[in-house]
Each structure stands twice: as C-alpha cells, then as structure tokens.
Amino acid sequence: MKYESQLIAKPYFIFAMILFAGQVIFGLLMGLQYINGDAGFPYIPFNAARMVHTNLLIVWMLFGFMGASYFLVPEEAETELYSPLLAKITFWVFAFAGIATILGYLLVPYAELARITQNELFPTMGREFLEQPTITKIGIVLVCLSFVFNIGMTILRGRKTVINMVLLTGLVGLAVFYLFSFYNPDSLTLDKYFWWFVVHLWVEGVWELILGALLAFVLIKVTGVDREHIEKWLYVIIAMALISGLIGMGHHYFWVGPPRYWLWMGSLFSALEPVPFFMMVVFAFKVVKERRRDHGNKIATTWAQGTAVMAFLGAGVWGFLHTLAPVNYYTHGSQLTAAHGHLAFFGAYAMVVMCMISYSMPVMNGRLQGNSARAQKVERISFWLMCIGMLGITFALTAAGIWQVALQRLPEAGEALGFMATQTELTPFYVVRLGFALIFTAGVVTYFTSFVIANNDGKKQLSGSLI
C-alpha cells in the first residue's frame, strides 16, 4: 500500500460485506415466501422483506463504491486522502443511519415509520428503492456531499488521471441524481418520470462510469498494461454508455404516460446499451492477454474478467431481451424484469465491488502479491458458486417470466389467468430459484471463509518471515 490513508477503505468494505450477507438472508426469506406465503408471518411480511432486501443492496453498493474510491483515489492521485478524519466520521454517520433505517423497516409498520419520521412535512416515502424516510434521505445527501468533497479535494491537489476523473464524474452524478428522490409530484406520470432519473440514470448512466473506472484500475494493477492504452478504452466505453443510456431511459417511459415518441426513442437507444458492456468484455480479456506482468493475485484478475462477462449478460443480454417496446408490452413488470434486475445488479455492481475487495484487501493486509494460494483457491470456489447460483436464479425467473406472459398476458382478457392464479402455476420455478439461491448463499459463505483463511495464512507468513 502506497498511502496510509488508503486503509480507511477497510471498514467500508467490511461493513458492505455484512450488509450483503443481510441482503441475501432477506432474499432467501422472500424466496421462501414465494413458495409459502405464510413464511415469516406475522413478523416479517413480504413488503418489509423486499424493502430491506433492496435497500440493503443500494446501501452496500454505496459503501462498496466509497471504500473503493478511498483506496483508489489516493493511489491514482499520488497523495494522501484530503481528510481521513472526515472519511471516518462519514463512515459512522452512514453506518448508524443505515442500521437505524433498516431497523425502522423491520420493527414498525411502514405507515407508522412515516408518521414517526414526520413524512407529512416533506413527503418522499413510499416509492420502490426510495422507501427511506426523508430524514434518512437528507442524511444520505450529507454523506455523499462530504464523501465527494473529500475525494474531489484529494484529486484536486494530486495527479489527475483519467481513471480519477471518470470516477469522480460518476460519483458526482450519483449524488446529483439522488436529489430527484426528493421530488415527489402528485401526478403519477411525473412521479414515475423522475423516479427513473434516480434508478435508471444511476445504473445505466453514472454508475457505469464508476464501474469502468474501477475495472480499469484493477486491470492496470494486475496486468501492467500501459495506462494510455487502458485510458483509450475507458473513454470509448463511457462515451457509449452515456450516448445510449441517457436517451435509452425512454424504455421506462413506454406505458407510464409520457409522449408516444418515447416508444421508438427508448427502443432504439436502449438497444444500443449492450454495446459498452460488450466492449468491457473485449477490453478485459484483451488487456489480460496483453499483460506485461504475472501478478500473484490471480483471483482479482478472475473477478475483473467475470464482472465484465456477467455485467454483459445481465445488463446487455437480459436487458435487451425486454427493451423493445413491442416485447416490453407483454413482459413489463413480470418475472423477466426480476431476472434481469438480479443478474445485472449482481454481475455489474456487486461483482465490481468484490473485484476491488479482492485486489485491495490483500494489499491493505501487507500482501502485495495477493493472498496465499489456499485462500485464493477458496475464493475461486466462492466466485463460481455465486456466479452459478445467480445464473440459476436468472434462468428460473426467466422461465417463470415467459410462462407468466403466456398465462396472464397473451390470452384475451376473458381467458387470461389472474395475477395470483398465475403465481400459483409458477411455483415449480420458484422452487428451482430457491435451490439456486442456496448455492448462491453457499458461495457467499465460502467467500467470507476465504478472508478467515487469508488472515490465518497471513499470520503464518508473517511469523515465517520474522524467523
């Protein structure tokens, strides 16, 4: 590790992983509730579990991005972090606010939480992914401001690399687009229109810049390929991401009331969105092939390539499946959406955070060439279990989605099955989903085990070198 202040990334990563474990536990509970609706009754109803599952996801992604930035930016800027103290304070404020909000979701009914947190003064609650009480939202904004300030000041006084600038642009975009969560108009059309400014412009816009920058950083480290070469790729990837993603947002405007031209604009531009994801795959494999050094941290390279491939499958392929208006007319809001949501979120953003952890944790623990072979082997098993588990979940939900469309959407109104009757028909798919979810969970447990092994082996290495 080159700079002392990079160490601040560690608590961020550890906390992100704890929240990830929590997210998976609530995912399992919902997987069970899909088969037996009474599971968890009356303590954890489906709506609360769903909220906890998706909010934990968003919060752990943010912790992951912050940890990644605190590790990456000083090294790229070749200077210590502007204020390690501010980064520590931000950590505790965010961790506390996050835990309090999740406990709020679990301990009191949602309407009661809205009352306690005085939602009527400034109503922002009640929308998917943005369920947080207004006070938590304000807290998130403050955390983001202090974080972006800290990172921005570090870059300002240090070396301004392309990776740093792309990352910073992504982070500023993340903070700015979150502000739309405060706009909550009465008109459902306007509400949905701007809701997507957070949801879509995050994952199919500015987060792609963050993804590209993190991947480029790890790839430079593990391959030793020329920075200039990698930067060129990064420029083209982010240009394509923004060109396609900004107007591609129209694929969410098909049926919620905005003008009809979105039908073809959304279809056309979002059909281009897989391009930057495909380029990431070519980029990752090409630079690994052209590598100038054999880095000891093999598993970090695997994560980098895996991220590119899984993100392309989840966002590119599964996104494209239902992005054209004539297809989306039938698939909108079906299990196909959930299939895509899972593979895309996992493949792109969960995996890139784990990729950064895989590269940087050993460095922060003094092992510049990665963990011991044994720890890397276990981590490799966890990589495959998680990827296979998530692909299995995706295939099960895709089959469920297609069958759902066939039973509920394609037949004429009088003959179509109702929503709940269709869900009962889909039970076998949900059983398969739960099976793969268990494989995924085994992957998560194995992943955590690899850290324990790495620590134990590390001590041995240390005592060995002392003798």
Ligand code: HEM
């Ligand atoms: C143990 C594995 C998991 C299971 C069983 C599971 C199950 C579920 C279920 C049942 C829902 C609610 C779907 C609905 O409303 O009908 C859901 C939503 C969601 N989950 Fe998971 N989940 C798991 C892991 C994950 C992971 C690892 C991620 C991402 C990294 C993730 C991301 C999401 C997202 C983004 C949604 C919202 C999807 C949408 O709005 O369409 N889940 N999950």
Ligand code: HEM
């Ligand atoms: C890593 C990037 C991406 C992530 C994390 C992601 C995630 C999601 C999630 C969670 C949803 C469900 C939102 C809801 O609850 O309603 C969704 C919807 C959707 N996504 Fe993506 N997505 C990504 C990229 C893409 C791409 C590249 C495309 C197109 C090629 C795409 C096409 C769609 C479409 C058409 C919907 C709406 C589905 C419906 O009508 O029900 N996504 N995405």
Ligand SMILES: [Fe+2]
């Ligand atoms: Fe989208």
